[in-house]
Amino acid sequence: MTNPLVTRDRIEQEVREALGTTLRIETPATIDLDSSIVNDLHATSIDFLDINFRLETVFGIQMNTQGFLDLVEEELGDGKAIDRDGKVTAAAAEIMKLHLGGSDGIESGMYSDETAAVVTPRMVCDAVEKLLGTLPAACTACGATEWKSEDGAKVTCGACGKAAEYTPGDDLTKRWIQDIEREKQLFASA
Numbered sequence: 001m002t003n004p005l006v007t008r009d010r011i012e013q014e015v016r017e018a019l020g021t022t023l024r025i026e027t028p029a030t031i032d033l034d035s036s037i038v039n040d041l042h043a044t045s046i047d048f049l050d051i052n053f054r055l056e057t058v059f060g061i062q063m064n065t066q067g068f069l070d071l072v073e074e075e076l077g078d079g080k081a082i083d084r085d086g087k088v089t090a091a092a093a094e095i096m097k098l099h100l101g102g103s104d105g106i107e108s109g110m111y112s113d114e115t116a117a118v119v120t121p122r123m124v125c126d127a128v129e130k131l132l133g134t135l136p137a138a139c140t141a142c143g144a145t146e147w148k149s150e151d152g153a154k155v156t157c158g159a160c161g162k163a164a165e166y167t168p169g170d171d172l173t174k175r176w177i178q179d180i181e182r183e184k185q186l187f188a189s190a
C-alpha cells in the first residue's frame, strides 16, 4: 500500500537531503540511488542514526532501530541468523535477500557487520515508503477519515489535527519476518 499524500518523488528528495546534510555532500541531487551508503558515500553507523532521525522528523515515522538480522533472531531464535563466528547463516542470507528485494552482495558466511554495505539510498526510500504505507484508514484519536498534508510529507487528521500514527519500523519488519517464515519455512530445518 502506498500513502496517497506523500509521493515517491518527495521521499527520494528527502532521502537525498538527509544523506547530503549528514554526509556533507554538496549536491545531493547527484547522489546515485544505487550506490552503497557505506562504501561509496562513506557513512558510519552514527551517520545512519542521524539520517534516520532526519527522515523521522520530516515524515513523522519511526525508522528501524535494530538491525535486520537482530530482529530475525528476536523473532526466530538466538543463533539462527548469526553463527558463533559472527557469520551470516544460510537461512539468514536467504531471508535478507528477500527483504532487500533480491540484493547482490548478501552471501551466507559473510560477516554480519559486512551486510550494512549493501544498503543503498533506494532501499532507504523503499523503507520510508513502506512505513508511510501503514497510514491507518481512520484517525486513531477521533475516527475521522480525512487525512491531509500541508507540506506533502507530514500527514495529519483533517478533523482533529492529530499527526498520523504509523506502524514503527521494527514492528513492521518483525511482522514481515513472521509472515515470510510462515510462508517459506527458511528456518524450519536450521
Ligand SMILES: [Zn+2]
Residues within 6 Å of the ligand: 139, 140, 141, 142, 143, 144, 157, 158, 159, 160, 161, 162
Ligand atoms: Zn482525528
